[in-house]
Amino acid sequence: MIRWMTALSALLLGASAATGAQTANPWPAGEGPSLIVYSGNIVTLDKNNDTVQALAVRDGKILAVGTDKEILRLKTNATKLVNLQGKTVIPGIIDSHNHPSSQGMKLFWADLSKPTSIAGIVEMIGAQVKRTQPGQWVRNSGIWNDTKLTDKRNPNRFDIDPVSPNNPVFLDRGHMAVINTEALRVLGITKDTPNPPGGTFEKDPKTGELTGRLYEKAIEPVRKHLPAATPQQLEASEIESLKEYAAAGVTSVRSAADSPAGMRAYIDLHNRDDLKLRVSVNILINPNMPAEDLEKMLADSPVSSGLGDDMLRVWGIKMIADGGSDLAYTRQHYVNRPDFFGQPGGTQENFTRAVRLCNKYGWRVGIHAVGDAAVDMVLNAFEAANQDSSIVGKRFAIEHGYVLHPEQMDRIKQLGLVMNMQTWHLYNLRRNFLHNYGREIADTSHNYQDLLRRGIPIAGGTDWTLEPSDNFKWMWVDITRKTIDGEAVDPTQALTREQALRFHTIWAAYNTFEENLKGTLEPGKLADMVVLSADYMHVPTDDIPKITPLVTIVGGTVVFKRDSSVIQ
Ligand SMILES: [Zn+2]
Secondary structure (H helix, E strand, C coil), X not given: CCEEXXXXXXXXXXXXXXXXXXXXXXXXXXXXXXXXXXXXXXXCCCCCCCEECEEXXXXXXXXXXECHHHHHCCCCCCCEEEECCCCEEEECEEEEEECXXXXXXXXXXXXXXXXXXXXXXXXXXXXXXXCCCCCCCEEECCCCCHHHCCCCCCCCXXXXXXXXXXXXXXXXXXXXXXXXXXXHHHHCCCCCCCCCCCEEEEEXXXXXXXXXXXXXXXXXXXXXXXXXXXXXXXXXXXXXHHHHHHHCCEEEEEEEEECHHHHHHHHXXXXXXXXXXXXXXXXXXXXCCCHHHHHHHHHHCCCCCCCECCCEEEEEEEEECCCCCCCCCCCCCECCECCCCCCCCCCHHHHHHXXXXXXXXXXXXXXXXXXXXXXXXXXXXXXXXXHHCXXXXXXXXXEECCECCHHHHXXXXXXXXXXXXXXXXXXXXXXXXXXXXXXXXXXXXXXXXXXXXXXXXXXXXXXXXXCCCCHHHHHHHHHHCECCCCCECCHHHCCCHHHHHHHCCHHHHHHCCCCCCCCCCCCCCECCEEEECCCCCCCCHHHHHHCCEEEEEECCEEEEECCCCCCC
């Protein structure tokens, strides 16, 4: 049975649609669908999880879905027809947490996501040094994962010094970084420099020498010293990364921790019609900044949460409450480290103050919290803000939340929070979890079904640039709970195939208040969809990671095609 955008249905078909009479093409000259895809296996993800054969697009939105016969009679001479030849189409993937402004900086900086060993990293840095004037900073874009390097450790300054005698080098991994000897010299950091609060200049325990590895707040002075990316670099980086997302079947991203300059670059791209994917932006702030400065910034800001349009929207403010899996702020000390509980990103007082101010000025807040103690701190801050003015219904969010205790989930539900979660953590960081938190805690990570049973919204994402946008691999982990070592972590928490797809589409749309606009293929919604190489709902489970996007469509416009087999 054909389903229409309701207003158009009444307007154009009148009584004939209601009686089901077959009319000829109903369009006035020059009007009608711009695109019809037909003879497909179109997974709509509507509330009945219906599959349809065909779909018509007009003005960037889905006009109607139904059988080939019903939809093809809407065509005009101007309609582009695409015979899907039985191929599967799903709603465009919505990635709820990622970092596009920095992801594309590999155009300018060394992409360290590629090397598989420290020697490979050193070689890449050496090549970058050769392309750089002496004295200029050499940096990275993509991020290495020490557990995946053959050396099973992070590089140090002694590794990179031989290839970088005259250039300061800064290799950023987010919560840790590595700098070379020249950078230490430029920055005036010596082994006598005290650690800043909340940060560490790592020293070799035997020699007492600086290793060049920096942790958390010790990275900030270096970042401040670096020349800022130019607007042209930011735009080029954003264009490049959005291209990569399109190839991964993604039609909407949420930049989880951007800068005002990164936002500016998106605005410029959008004004020039060069923004091809839909973007929601989170602006990163430091909750430890002086309250007067933060209040002035928020009060003076000409924008706040929700402003924007279907292509570009302000999501809110991002803060960071602890480190990654090796620095997560935890209630229990780390295994075999009785004095180590990870690293909080600030005091409870500062987080509470900052969240209350954001709430006061109409900003939604999403906070990175990995360890359970960090989640406690975030919940305390959110509850304090909720006392001033209810945040329920404003969809504040916790980013990551690897391990959540039942009473924390109850508080999350009470506050109406969204959980932005990334399944690759379950897969790739399993060894870190076991090593740092022990099996009992590690086995309760990413308890999706416990969250869903409580009615807590979860939204899937990749955290790219940390991990690539292998969405079908992560859906396979959602379904199997398998880790990098092949074991399945508490399979009772597994998502069904349909749930895994919703997690990366309609549930992620909820995170940006856009569940009525996208995330399913229903009349009236944005025409964002992906044609796949295989039938996601029916291929053998272990074939799911092999599924590749063939065509990605945003608002009825093709933004990616693997080849010309589906669409010319
Ligand atoms: Zn992130």
